[in-house]
Structures are given as C-alpha cells and as structure tokens.
Amino acid sequence: MIWNESIECASRSTMKNIQTVRLKATVQRIYHNIPYYRKKMQEAGLTPEHIRTVDDLHLLPFTTKTDLRDSYPFGSFTAPMSEIVRVHASSGTTGRPTVVGYTRNDIAMWSENVTRALCMAGVHQNDMVQVAYGYGLFTGGLGLHYGTENLGATVIPISGGNTQKQIQLMQDFGSSVLCCTPSYALYIAEVLQEMNITPEDLKLRVGIFGAEPWSESMRHEIEDKLHIKAIDIYGLSEIVGPGVSCECEHQCGMHVNEDHFLPEIIDPETLQPLPPGEVGELVFSTITKEGIPLLRYRTRDLTRLIYDQCACGRTLVRMEKCKGRSDDMLIIRGVNVFPSQIESILLNMSETAPHYLLIVEREGNLDTLKVQVEVNEQFFSDEVKALQNLAKKIKSNIESTLGISVTVQLVEPKSIERSVGKAKRVIDKRQL
C-alpha cells in the first residue's frame, strides 16, 4: 500500500512546486529567528527574497553539527518553548549532545513520514510491530512507535535489549514486524537458533533495520536466518529521526520523503552540488519543520540519489545505502562515536593527550570497540596496580561518555603508526 499516493507518486513538477513553497517559508522562518544563520546569509549577500524556487537552494549557506553544538541546547529552535512538546538528543562530539525539539505539528509530520516508510516496507494495519529500538532520547524507538500507531497497526513498545523477552513476545504475541538495528536482528537470530526455535515457529515477515551501516551481505544473512524481508530505513535526529527515507519492497534504494526533507548531493571538498547520480555527501534541508528547521544540513553520509521511477510506482527520489562518511564518525551498535570524544576524555586526564587508536571489529554479530592508548611519561608508573587503575579509569570515562562498553589496551609509545598530515585514529575491521 502507498500511504500518501498523491505525494509519493507526484510528478516531478508538482513535487518541485511543493518544495518551492515550503522552502521559501522555511528560509523566512530561519532568517527571522536564528541569528547565526541570518548572519551567514548576510555574509553571502542573501536575503530570503533571493530564494525564488527550489533551484536556488544551492545559494544558501550550509548548517553543520558545529552550529547545533554552538547553539546548545535550544538556540536553533524557531518555535517558542511553549510550542515544543518533545525533545530528543544524540551524542555530541565534546560531551554536549545535539538537541532537537518538536512541536505538535512536527510530531504529526514525523509520524506521517514513518507511516509512509512502514507502508513502503509492506507493513499493514493487521501487523504486530515489535519496536526493539531504544526508547528515550534516541529517536529510534518513539519514531517507529508513533508511525506504527498512525498506521493503525499494533505496536509492542519493548525497546532494546532483553533478548529472551523479545523472543518470548515474538512467540506469544505473534509479532510480524521487527524494528531494530541490523546487528541486533542478527543477534536475535543467533539466540533463536540456540533455543532451537525456527522461523516457522514465528510469524515474522518484515524487518525494518537502521541506525547503523549494514551491507547487502548482512541483509542476505538476516533474510536467510529469519525468513523475512529486511528493509533499510534511514534517518538522523537532526533532520527528524527515522523515516527520512526508507526502502520499498523492491529494495533498490530508500525513497526520500522529499516533500519534507529536500536532499542534495555535494562534493565534500569543494562543497559544490554534484549532478544527479554522482556519489557525494548527502545534505538535507527540512522544509516543514517548526521546532528546529535546518537549511542545507551536512549529514556527512556519502551516497547518491537516483531519480528513475521505481517499480513500486513511487516517484520519490531514492538514495542508495550510505557508502561511508565524509568525517570520522563511527556508528557502533547504533551509537555515534567521534574519535574527538575519546581525545577530549584523554586530554582531561593529562596535560597532553597521548596517541590513541580505535579498533572496531565485529565479533559474532556485535561490534566491539578497542581503544589503544600509548603510555607516555605522564601516565607511566612502574607499579602494575597503578597502570591497571589507569586503564580502568580510561575505560570508565569513555564508557560513561559514549554509553557503550569498550576495552582499553595500554601500548608502548610510537607503536601506533604515525601518518603525515591527518592522524589515523580508526581501524574499522568490520566487513560492511
């Protein structure tokens, strides 16, 4: 089923008209409410009147995660707090989270987009949807939750973790749709196997997986093990949360809800827009948000846009699975991790930050993060106890900031490879 056919199957010219009207209103809203963005526009010699159609989008300045951090917590909101009904937050680069606010209309808009995504994935009213994304500041759980209710399907708001209970409810309630990170889906599949429960014992039909990068081979593995269709969903809290785009049953790229989230692809070096079909950094402008609308927000995700019509009938532009990042952010078990976060933790523990290296691996189905820290003279003690306490302290400081468990390994100075120019901080051994 197509949830909103008149939009999702609209002609390109209709879509452009909708986008133009909404973009112009958003530019006005931001120009008159957000001093830092108005300043950027003025420095570029722009007033809202310069944006006449959606084709003028490229004239506008970019918004970055740094802008959001500098305006922490509510400085990028364009609605008074009396109209903000909810906030969400994601982990930030220096301990400050990125905060987003939603008005009542924003929540309705978000639900609409998630409902479209669920329909793209083949979910219908009779489905029993087990939402195993985390509920809380993270947008995953509540995003899928509201979309499912809006569709009229039944939501099981179980949140993440507690795998035994996940499986029990799958069996007892007859869950037909599973929403979680792809690595958690594989983990559940493994536990099912250990418990001698076969896919035939369950009613699972569809999985809606996102919040971390995953490969086609991982998709096949999940589909084989759970006998479901594994659908990729995309979103980021800065834009709205999950439901910015989602695959349809043809699994050939994620349809972007572009009447709300205007996508562009730019060259991350020159910052110039790239022609359709080329791979570059994905940039979004939200054109209907009231709480925290953003113009030309740089997602740092690398992908390309496909404008051909899809076999499902939707005309919404599709984006390919993300191919990587134009910055050094890692996504580990659904959590965003920046090497600079580790650096500032180490810097807080000594005068000069020691060299460090992050090693990410996938053991079984779970990502692991190992942090190697070079023991410099400031850190060195010739007592084993002191060094072990140091490693323990680094571990607990990192874990309390990132919210995921890590292992810390003390290594000799200069054992971490030095590179000319930008230091290599990350070795990602996952086969994505």
Next chain:
Amino acid sequence: MIIQQLSVFLENKTGRLSEVASLLGEAGINMSAFSVADTSDFGILRVIVSQPENALKLLKEQNFTVSLTEVVALICPNESGALARALAILKDENVEIEYLYAFSMDSAATIIIRPANTSYCIEVLKKHELELVRASDLYRL
C-alpha cells in the same frame, strides 16, 4: 643508600625484552639485577644497571616509556630464616612495600625493595643495623 632503578614499560610482545637488553649491551651498560612484572597486556621491566642516567637517556631516545625509581638494596646472609627476620622488622615498623625482588650470590643475598616511603625504609633498616648496599657498589656488580 638510595638506588636508582630503571623502570621500562613493555608491551606483551615477543622480543621486546631482548631489544632492551641488546640496546643496553651495545652501549656497554651492565645489568646487575632485574625483574619483570607482567599482565596479559603489558609488562614492566625493573632493572638495576651500571649507568642509570645513561640508560634512561638511551631508552628514551629509542621511544621507550622509561623512568627512574628509587629503591633500596638490602643484604642478608644466604641462609634459611634470614629474609624472614628482615621482613619481620619491616612489618613491625610499618614499612609499606610496593614490590621486591632478590638475587643471591655465594654467601649473601641482595633484596631490592621498592618501599612506599624510601627514606623511612632506610631509616628503619639502619636503626636495626641491617646491611644496605651502596648505589656505587650495586651498579658495579
């Protein structure tokens, strides 16, 4: 009476100790005693060398994390019960010990002690007329 012991951080990797030994050997620095404290990830080499300052400089240049640590060297007769008597004194006088290691030669044993408080430890040992090794003698061994 204070002896400078060289402490070196070593990753738990094949060949690291041999590398330190060769570097010191090539520079004509003799080792008279050493011990290694190890964990699953790393080890700490503690060594008494003939020229502690030179050894420190040399290993630093080779990018080792290294420091000098103050220790005390006690001599006790190489016979049963001798160590027990010395340790009993330290216990009774509340001398806290971080670690120790020993080597024996002929009629005497040398015990290298890393006390929490070096000067107090020396004071106690002297008070009880226990024999301490002078730094210059130990470095020459």
